[in-house]
Amino acid sequence: MHTYKAAPDVDVVTSTATIASFGNLAINAFVIHAAEPVLVDTGAVRESEDFMATLQSVIDPADLRWIWLTHTDFDHIGSLQRLLDENERLRVITSFLGVGIMSLAAPLPMDRVYLVNPGQTVDVGDRTLTAVRPPAFDNPITAGLQDERSGILFSSDCFGALLDEVPECAEDLSDEELRTGQVFWATVDSSWLHTVDRAVFASDLDRIRRLEPTMILSSHLPVARGSSMERLLDALAAVPDAPPFVGPDQAALEQMLAGAAG
Ligand SMILES: [Fe+2]
Ligand SMILES: [Fe+2]
Secondary structure (H helix, E strand, O other): OEEEEEEOOEEEEEEEEEEOOOEEEEEEEEEEOOOOOEEEOOOOHHHHHHHHHHHOOOOOHHHOOEEEOOOOOOOOOOOHHHHHHHOOOOEEEEOHHHHHHHOOOOOOOHHHEEEOOOOOEEEOOOOEEEEEOOOOOOOOOOOEEEEOOOOEEEEEOOOOOOEOOOOOEHHHOOHHHHHHHHHHHHHHHOHHHHHOOHHHHHHHHHHHHOOOOOEEEEOOOOEEEHHHHHHHHHHHHHHHHOOOOOOOOHHHHHHHHHHHHO
């Protein structure tokens, strides 16, 4: 796990998950150094120790005021409880459904929750953050956000890519590698895209295009400049007609285990 700068006031806290025979996936959280500092997501559950140590290299967790929880999957809630326990001023921005799901594992204190729906804003001192529903997601809780001051879009799982190697800039990937990795990830993470009405989906992609983000910070993609927006949208537009993902079945598993034993 390590950190790098996405923008003067945004740090990326990142690790890479290797998914056997499918590729590597970035798992990103972000620190927005706003007047009231914001942590966007909190890393993977099994990496909490590393995450906390790495986070401290870019901000004292006691200085954080907000966690923007884009959704409650295991690669986003890793250090949530620990951060809340250690910093009494921290509040969690999420949706009503997010509170509901967390109540089944580690209930969020209701006086420390700030509920948003898409289009609603949160004032963090020197800027407002607007909740944005990304066009692809794996969890109905999902709320990305756009920072009105910098124009950066934090897109949660949307625009993620399975890659051979994970660089720090999406622009370091060839068009082919980015597109293939993004399409594959979306068929895994948002398999419902195969059944969407193409015209409705195209207009939803337009909604994101009109946000004119200066940068796209996905939970599962290297940092992408705003100038890469069309490449990212084109790849997503191809997903409904891409081959659906089918995972290995029991016969394949037995073959893999026999191979490993051999
Ligand atoms: Fe997810
Ligand atoms: Fe994720």
